[in-house]
Amino acid sequence: MRLTFLGTSAGTPSRLRNVSALALQFDQQSAFWLFDCGEGTQQQFMRSPLRLSQLQFVFISHLHGDHFYGLPGMLASRSLQYGADTPVTVFGPPGLLRFMQTTFEVSGGTAGYPLTIHEVKPGLIYEDERYSVTCLPLIHRITSFGFAVVEKDQPGHFDVETARSLGIPAGPLYGRLKRGETITLPDGRTVNGSELVGPPISGRKVVYCCDTIYCQNSIHLARQADVLVHEATYAGEDLELAVRGGHSTATQAAQVAVQAGVKALVMTHFSPRYEGQGVEGTGMERLQTEARQTFANSYIAHDFWSYDIPRHEA
Template sequence: MKITFLGTSAGAPTRRRNVTSIALQLDQQSKLWLFDCGEGTQHQVLRSPLRLSQLDKIFITHLHGDHLFGLVGLLASRSLQDSIESPVTIYGPQGLSEYIRVSLEISRTRLQYPIHIEITKPGQICDTEMVEVFAAPMSHGITAFGYAVSEKTQPGRFEVERAKELGIPEGPLYGQLKRGETVTLLDGREIDGKSLVGAEKPGRKIVFCGDTTFTPNAIELSRDCDLLIHEATYMHADKPLALRANHSTAIMAAEVALQAGAKMLALTHFSARYEADTAQGLPELLAEAQSVFPNTYLAHDFWTVTVPRREPPTA
């Protein structure tokens, strides 16, 4: 699982930061998922190794413009690339279908590939072979969701070489052994499949809370995650601004990570005020968060985080 931050600024872009979008690449599948799609996301994709031809799903947290205004342009540009026919599924709050439909209709844009729009509801919203996605309501003064991507436990590796050494004939028996069943060979030997299959690989979990002020729902959604991506629009000194606009301070984000038992916290969605003001800026915001949750990092545009596999539980 690999995350690339395509935009890390709140509200409006700055010289160094675009508005929100986060890319997720799942292992072993050349599929690209996006979380939010602020204006200019397609330009950011062009400046990265990511490819829109691989785009498979987009998850929109809420319908504020800085998380949404890049969506239709990105979909339209993808349609101009030859030979892209693979569908894109877009998840998001009520109102998303109308926004997309009207934008496409009025601009007379006809996409060359199908799109499916799924209105997000709390709970499991997506179940694929490898992962499940869960949504939970956030607290942002507008319908807003956080999304958790949970990888399913993968079966351990079947040790083909050892099976061959034991003289087990290839074929249907291998399937039974892979599933951990015990099989009886023609010569009477009994082989326990579990002895030929390595340890299961536990799934990883990443969570993106979108825009929100402190809410217990974010803690619940982020429970035991490997990576929590949380907005930190404001420093603690500006907490009144955060509360007024239903945003988070760095300390609020760190509290969520701490209480959820997250392994790592990546802060994003910073107010532009801290980039201009060098006396009191992002290093201080980071220090505030680290005073609560030490394993915290500041995201920047094009920062890529690879979430390592979890160690199998020791018996």
């Protein structure tokens, strides 16, 4: 799994950063998901290796403009792209459906592919054979949801060598053994599949919390995650501004990471006020230094930066 940050600025775009958008790609799968879609996200796609035609789901955290004003334009532009005829589903807070319907109605626009808008309630919002997605309300100035993507555990490795040495012909029997079934060979021997399959490989977990103050639901969602993406709009010295705006400091993001027992913290949604400090945006690095005092494996994201989440070993 790979996260690619398409926008990491809070509130307004800056010289170096666009407003919020984050893509999640999956191993050996071309479709990807998008978390938030600030204005200009469709141009960020053009500057990245991601193709809008392969967009499958969009998750909107909340209805502040820096998180979803890019949505109608991006979805409309996708209609014009060759081969972009696969369905797109957008999940978001109440009000999103009315916004999208009104926008398309007054502009006479439509999507040239099946488009579904789901207004979410806390809890499980999506599940298939490989992944589930849950959301919980965070604490911000308006309703704001955090999302947890959980990959289901995968079957362990199948011991092909041993299967061959037992004289089992490759083909449908391998499939049954991989599922742990006991099979009977033509010569009467029985083989128990579970003895040829290693322990299950635990799935990965990715969590997105933006925008929010430090809150229990972020910790709850992020529990044991491989990576927590959490907003860090402000430095610790600006705690008062953070509280007033319903945002977090880098230290608070790191505290959530510690409380939830995550493996890594990636911070995003930075106030442009820090960008002018230092040389060419290096002022932002102080947020990373600050977070690392609380949680060592902390990173600050920047636009077009990717973070890989490797598979767990069996």
